[in-house]
Amino acid sequence: MRLVSTAVISVVFSMGLVMGWTSTGVGTAQPQRLDLCGPASRSQLRTTLYFGSARPKGSVSELEWQIFLRDEVTSRFPDGLTVWDADGQWRAPGGRIDHERCKVLLLVHPDTAAAREAVRTIIARYRKAFDQQSVLWETAQVCVAS
Numbered sequence: 001m002r003l004v005s006t007a008v009i010s011v012v013f014s015m016g017l018v019m020g021w022t023s024t025g026v027g028t029a030q031p032q033r034l035d036l037c038g039p040a041s042r043s044q045l046r047t048t049l050y051f052g053s054a055r056p057k058g059s060v061s062e063l064e065w066q067i068f069l070r071d072e073v074t075s076r077f078p079d080g081l082t083v084w085d086a087d088g089q090w091r092a093p094g095g096r097i098d099h100e101r102c103k104v105l106l107l108v109h110p111d112t113a114a115a116r117e118a119v120r121t122i123i124a125r126y127r128k129a130f131d132q133q134s135v136l137w138e139t140a141q142v143c144v145a146s
Contacts, residue, residue: 037143044144047119049105050088050136051126060130065103072125073105076118082106108144 037043053060060068073081088102109115123135 041143041145043111044108044142045111045115045139046142047107047109047137047139049107049119049123050086051103051105051130052088052132052135053101053103053130055131057131059101064130068126068129069105072122076122077107077109077115080108108142111141 051060051065053065069083083106084104086102086104087099089097089099092098107119119137123137126132126135
């Protein structure tokens with residue numbers, strides 16, 4: 001009986017993997033894209049970036065942030081964006097909880113190689129300009145109606 005149960009569970013699990021992934025070639029599985037948006041909207045990506053403000057010598061000033069936003073972000077995503085201030089926290093390698101003020105940037109854009117490269121460029125330029133170890137990047141598919 002246990003063998004039958006294990007076999008049934010394995011088949012169901014395997015079917016779920018096959019249904020959720022489509023093969024695009026030998027050994028290269030990619031997630032299947034679902035068009036959930038319908039006729040009244042279109043699929044886009046929502047990218048949220050979290051920019052820390054602390055750096056080895058002080059912090060990123062509001063003026064520095066505004067100049068970065070104008071020169072690096074708006075020039076790449078001129079159709080619109082949203083920014084807000086936030087307080088972040090994370091566990092440092094030694095186990096201590098650290099806190100930092102940050103800017104959160106929300107972009108909604110087409111799912112294109114050019115847009116993804118623009119996001120990578122923004123992250124790289126912020127890290128270099130303001131001595132940052134990282135910029136948190138999250139992306140999700142969203143439906144946009146205008």
